[in-house]
Amino acid sequence: MEKQCIKNFTIEGLTEYFGSIGEKGYRAKQLMNWLYEKNVGSFHDMTNFSKELRGRLDGEFLVSALELAEQQVSEIDGTSKFLFLTRDGHYIESVLMNSEGSDEGRLTVCVSTQAGCAMGCRFCETAKMGFIRNLETAEILDQLCQVRRISGQRNNNVVFMGMGEPFMNYDAVLRAADIMNYSFGFHISVRKITISTSGVLAGIERFIDERRPYNLAISLNDTLPEKREKIMPVERSNPFSRISDLLDRKFPASRNRLTVVYVMRQDNISHEDAKRLKKMFRYNRVKLNLIPLNEGTHDYRPPTEQEVERFIKDLEIMNVPITVRKSLGRDISGACGQLSGKKYSGCGGCMAGNIPSDCI
Numbered sequence: 039m040e041k042q043c044i045k046n047f048t049i050e051g052l053t054e055y056f057g058s059i060g061e062k063g064y065r066a067k068q069l070m071n072w073l074y075e076k077n078v079g080s081f082h083d084m085t086n087f088s089k090e091l092r093g094r095l096d097g098e099f100l101v102s103a104l105e106l107a108e109q110q111v112s113e114i115d116g117t118s119k120f121l122f123l124t125r126d127g128h129y130i131e132s133v134l135m136n137s138e139g140s141d142e143g144r145l146t147v148c149v150s151t152q153a154g155c156a157m158g159c160r161f162c163e164t165a166k167m168g169f170i171r172n173l174e175t176a177e178i179l180d181q182l183c184q185v186r187r188i189s190g191q192r193n194n195n196v197v198f199m200g201m202g203e204p205f206m207n208y209d210a211v212l213r214a215a216d217i218m219n220y221s222f223g224f225h226i227s228v229r230k231i232t233i234s235t236s237g238v239l240a241g242i243e244r245f246i247d248e249r250r251p252y253n254l255a256i257s258l259n260d261t262l263p264e265k266r267e268k269i270m271p272v273e274r275s276n277p278f279s280r281i282s283d284l285l286d287r288k289f290p291a292s293r294n295r296l297t298v299v300y301v302m303r304q305d306n307i308s309h310e311d312a313k314r315l316k317k318m319f320r321y322n323r324v325k326l327n328l329i330p331l332n333e334g335t336h337d338y339r340p341p342t343e344q345e346v347e348r349f350i351k352d353l354e355i356m357n358v359p360i361t362v363r364k365s366l367g368r369d370i371s372g373a374c375g376q377l378s379g380k381k382y383s384g385c386g387g388c389m390a391g392n393i394p395s396d397c398i
């Protein structure tokens with residue numbers, strides 16, 4: 039039987055496993071500590087486990103779910119992009135955004151949740167791969183383990199905005215987020231974990247109903263449904279107007295912090311767009327995150343600096359709460375919408391989930 043990766047287990051699952059082999063329950067926390075806090079790469083490094091127990095774990099499970107295929111570092115801003123190979127031969131990517139230059143000195147890892155993606159966003163390199171499969175919890179967590187080990191840096195932020203639509207892999211994604219938050223795991227604060235969606239209504243509703251404590255980012259990217267549908271086919275079955283209604287009903291009572299992401303193109307930043315955004319923003323806890331479009335193989339034109347400035351001014355005059363972010367890692371195709379999982383070709387990511395500036 040093929041070994042499974044131990045990082046697929048929650049604390050409850052590990053406690054049950056250790057019970058089943060006659061070991062005390064506290065071993066589960068010890069193991070989590072080795073895997074995530076100490077971030078070891080082998081069961082044999084777990085020195086407070088007996089030799090027999092280490093051998094047994096090694097015989098039954100794997101510690102790592104991924105293998106590093108390539109790493110690229112941006113000469114412009116130090117952003118690193120990691121290309122990983124899954125055990126069944128698919129490439130996925132993670133990005134470490136070195137935000138030392140930012141005011142808050144944050145370090146963010148952007149993780150992938152699927153190999154490929156079925157959502158078909160027109161501006162996205164990942165979409166061109168089509169959907170391959172959901173990633174396991176272990177494959178999501180191992181991105182973080184390996185990025186930390188390879189870079190020698192400990193990130194304090196995580197964004198689920200790499201390849202794939204997180205809410206189409208809901209269970210594995212939320213299990214990974216919970217393990218990242220465990221005090222004996224990575225111990226990353228819930229306020230520093232952001233799940234991003236292109237706008238999957240059922241996932242957003244479930245996330246709010248289950249009172250998940252993480253930040254939520256939803257991609258809007260156009261104010262007119264017919265234009266949004268052209269760039270984000272998800273609009274057809276999950277109209278943003280229904281997401282808006284859902285937020286009207288449920289968001290005021292939820293504890294989540296919500297960012298609405300708006301990637302600026304030349305054709306979605308008119309004065310009329312600003313007015314429609316003003317109308318959409320009914321919740322004072324929602325922030326609009328503006329990100330200029332990255333260059334890519336898509337047909338859309340990035341806005342000029344002057345166009346961006348004029349749009350920002352429009353929104354500021356209308357009192358729409360905004361943040362503006364510059365893209366990181368452009369020279370290594372590690373910026374949003376550029377992750378394609380192609381070996382040697384640079385890579386990509388989820389522009390639907392452009393990384394909100396208050397997350398990095």
Ligand code: SF4
Nearest residue numbers: 155159162202388390
């Ligand atoms: S932008 Fe995100 S949701 Fe859209 S196709 Fe790309 S990876 Fe999928």
